[in-house]
Amino acid sequence: MHVYIEVSGLKLEVVGNYWPGESASWDSPGESESVEIDEVLTAEGTDIGSLIADNSDLQARVEELALDAHKEGRIWQATEAAIARREMAREAA
Numbered sequence: 001m002h003v004y005i006e007v008s009g010l011k012l013e014v015v016g017n018y019w020p021g022e023s024a025s026w027d028s029p030g031e032s033e034s035v036e037i038d039e040v041l042t043a044e045g046t047d048i049g050s051l052i053a054d055n056s057d058l059q060a061r062v063e064e065l066a067l068d069a070h071k072e073g074r075i076w077q078a079t080e081a082a083i084a085r086r087e088m089a090r091e092a093a
Helices: 049-053 056-092
Strands: 002-007 010-019 034-041
Touching: 002 056, 010 056, 034 049, 034 056, 049 056
Parallel strands: none
Antiparallel strands: 002 010, 010 034
């Protein structure tokens, strides 16, 4: 996962992993989707991840925004791919 977010007017680049989660099964209670953040970079490239991690509320907010941005990116990519497929099909016809 590599997304851009804004927190309190500060633009940040978040690098980490997206975990889609899993449904409950007979031997597992399931798991919600989540993110694991490796780096939180400022516009200058400074990693402030440890500073963010010191504040649990801020950490939760960054994770929430990163997850939302990741989902929006996936939706956008799927939409763009569908448009490209339609255009290619139209050109091939």
